[in-house]
Amino acid sequence: MPKYVRLISLLMVCSLWSMPKAANAQALIPHTLQLDATKLEKQGLSLAQEAAQLAQFQQVDLALPRARLASQLAPGNDKVWLLLGGLQLQTKEYDGAIASLKKAQSLNPKNGDILFALGSANFQQKNYQAAVVNYQDGLKLKPNDPEGLFDLGNAYYLLGKLPDAIAQYDKAVSQDKKFWPALNNIGLINYEQGNVPEAIKRWQSAVTLEKQAAEPLLALAVALYTKGDRQQGLTLGEAALRIDSRYANLNFLKENLWGDRLLSDTKKFLELPRIQAAIQQRENSSSAPREQPTQ
Numbered sequence: 001m002p003k004y005v006r007l008i009s010l011l012m013v014c015s016l017w018s019m020p021k022a023a024n025a026q027a028l029i030p031h032t033l034q035l036d037a038t039k040l041e042k043q044g045l046s047l048a049q050e051a052a053q054l055a056q057f058q059q060v061d062l063a064l065p066r067a068r069l070a071s072q073l074a075p076g077n078d079k080v081w082l083l084l085g086g087l088q089l090q091t092k093e094y095d096g097a098i099a100s101l102k103k104a105q106s107l108n109p110k111n112g113d114i115l116f117a118l119g120s121a122n123f124q125q126k127n128y129q130a131a132v133v134n135y136q137d138g139l140k141l142k143p144n145d146p147e148g149l150f151d152l153g154n155a156y157y158l159l160g161k162l163p164d165a166i167a168q169y170d171k172a173v174s175q176d177k178k179f180w181p182a183l184n185n186i187g188l189i190n191y192e193q194g195n196v197p198e199a200i201k202r203w204q205s206a207v208t209l210e211k212q213a214a215e216p217l218l219a220l221a222v223a224l225y226t227k228g229d230r231q232q233g234l235t236l237g238e239a240a241l242r243i244d245s246r247y248a249n250l251n252f253l254k255e256n257l258w259g260d261r262l263l264s265d266t267k268k269f270l271e272l273p274r275i276q277a278a279i280q281q282r283e284n285s286s287s288a289p290r291e292q293p294t295q
Helices: 010-017 029-056 060-073 078-090 094-107 112-124 128-141 146-158 162-175 180-192 196-209 214-226 230-243 250-255 260-270 273-287
Strands: none
Touching: 029 060, 029 078, 060 078, 078 094, 078 112, 094 112, 112 128, 112 146, 128 146, 146 162, 146 180, 162 180, 180 196, 180 214, 180 260, 196 214, 214 230, 214 260, 230 273, 250 260, 260 273
């Protein structure tokens, strides 16, 4: 998956599930309108919870209309607007996402996740300098957030500020020793700078932390093959593509911040007969009809 865009935080989704329910108004005649408003807000929070659950299972098309309605029924809840903004980011409704997130921010200026989401909106629109500001502001509120540090590192990366990028990736790993994407991206920078041994070291560490991470596994395979360790490179490359065949797509790799040098070496690697056979085998297994269960 493209790992450089924060969409909907699982923690934020879970927080929606546990949102306190609005208190019931007293059943007095002068408060009839207030009672109706309370019921509407409760319905809105319930819809938001449904939307969050659907979003967790990637059912964005079903989640989005629920989140839109929830924002109308519970307009004073920042988490509802944050959820809506996150879903709009997933569907690339950038203007709507920014509007929703700014509404959330106006309701709760101290919520760092809102600033991180605004950073993602700017990042996806390639407004990297604005994204840097959003991420920095978010980190003022949540200074030890590894994803926020990682996101800031990616924005620096695309601005060409490579030492700053590495510094943020290192901070992310210091906060979460198992945060392999940061190690992976340091390896990407190392490789472009010609420091292949250090890149290999970083990717080996990432693979050790997450054996099912196709990206560092493929990068490691390409690096080993290119430097002459062909048998191991081919074996690792086959394993990576069995995990996720999307990494056989150079455009997908570029979206994941692979640089020109690594892309050039990967192109040659992917054209090798043994790797082509692995790609074809993966495609065939994916397109094969599934056996129908017996009644």
